[in-house]
Amino acid sequence: MKDDFNVDELKKKLKKDRKETPTKATPKSDEEKVPALTTEKEVLDLIKKESSEKNNDSLDETLIEDYRDEEKDALNIEYETDESENKKESNFKDKLKSIKRPKFKLPNINYLKLFLIILLLSVISVLSIYLISSWSAVKEIEVNGNVNLEKEEILERSGIKEGNKMYLLQTNKAEENIKVLPIVEKINIEREWPNKVIIDVEEYKIVGFVESHRNYYPVLENKRVLRGFHMAPENAPIIHFFEGKEFDGLVDSLNDVNPEILRTISEIYYRPHDESNTRIQVLMNNGQEIIADYTTFGEKINYFEGMSNAIGDKNGIIDLEVSNAFIPYSTEEARRVKRDMSRIPKHAPYLEEIDENLESIKKALDNID
Structure with missing residues (x-):
């Protein structure tokens, strides 16, 4: 690159000099006479040859000096080596390290609040979809604990139906x-x-039934008779001739009776006599007959199974009132007990009074219409 630069400059100077001092014969153009020079030695040889061909024509010394000065300057050019390049690269890296990089500060965000907001929005979205969709409709109604009440009656009373919105149910009502x-x-x-x-x-436990006009009404453990609630007498005895405090006392005793034993009792009659106003007559499903005191009947009858097994097939009366003994029907005492019990009326007076009162109320309502 150094030689090409200097040679070109010399070519230009030689052309200029020839134009100023033309020769005698110029059969060819200047470009054809200027050979292609590539090295310093060739250029110097050409200059000497031309100077000798000229008749004592001298070469401009300044031209040679300029050429040599340029050559000197060209020789003084420093080319970069691999070492210098590595050094510069190292210096550049040091400068980069020394430059203080601007710190990028994130905005001050409360990520906990952001999370809670996103969570709240998600919950609201899910709830909104649930409330307006069929997902919130009642699809199943389960009724537990009903023994005497029908499921349909309970559902009708409640007013709850499948398809109602869960969140609109008025459970208290x-x-x-x-x-x-x-x-x-x-x-x-x-x-x-x-x-x-x-x-x-x-439900209240049913401990017995009362009969009126061939209809049977359940007696509850809370001493309430369900008038108008007709039921077949099952799993509890039919009660006859009890009213007032005697009725309440009998119900208290029946509450103490084991449910398994209560199912085996067929009927209970109130049978007071001169010596006691608390005597009762009890008929069992297996045909056995018992006399007892209604105030202590509940705790004593729970041992009936053992007593029945001890008696076997014998016919008579089991006395639980005082002696806890078995009285065969063939004895005079058994015949006396039976005579005393036969004097009692067939229907309980308080039930007859209730029926009469209901009839009078019904007639009064008909007259109002």
Whole structure:
């Protein structure tokens, strides 16, 4: 690169000099006479040759000096080596390290609040979809604890139906509507999300039945008679001739009777006599007959199974009133007991009075219409 630069400059100077001092014969153009020079030695040889061909024509010394000065300058050019390049690269890296890079500061964000906001929005979205969709509709109603009440009657009283919105159910009002039924002791209605309703019913235990005009009405453990609630007398005895405090006392005793034993009792009659106003006559499903005191009957009758096995097939009266003994029908005492019990009326007076009162009320209502 150094030689090409200097040679070109010399060519230009030689052309200029020839134009200023033309020769005698110029058969060819200047370009054809200027050979291609590539090295310093060739250029110097050419200059000497031309100077000798000229008749004592001298070469301009300044031209040679300029050429040599340029050559000197060209020789003084420093070319970069691999070492210098590595050094520069190292210096550049040091400068980069020394430059203080601007710190990028993140905005001051409370990520906990952001998370809570996102969570709240998600919950609101899910709830909104749930409330307006069929997912919130009642799909199952479960009724537990009902023994004498039909499931359909409980559901009708509650007003709860499949397809109702879970969040619109008025459980308190439904409980009040069911609690109106006198046989219901406790009622509890719970939502089981997402689509189920559970109705837990606790009924009063039926301890007996009373008969009026060939209809049977249950007697509850709370001493209430369900008038108008007709039922077949099952799993409890039919009660005859009891009223007032005698009725209440008998119900208290029946509450103490084991349910398994209570199912084996067929009928109970109130049989007072001169010596006691608390005597009762009890007829069992297996045909055995018992006399007892209604105030202590509940605790004594629970041992009936053992007594029945001890008696076997013998016919007579089991006395639980005083002596806890067996009285065969063939004895005079058994015949006396039977005579005393036959004097009692066939129907309980208080039931007859109730029927008469109901009839009078019905007639009064008909007259109003």
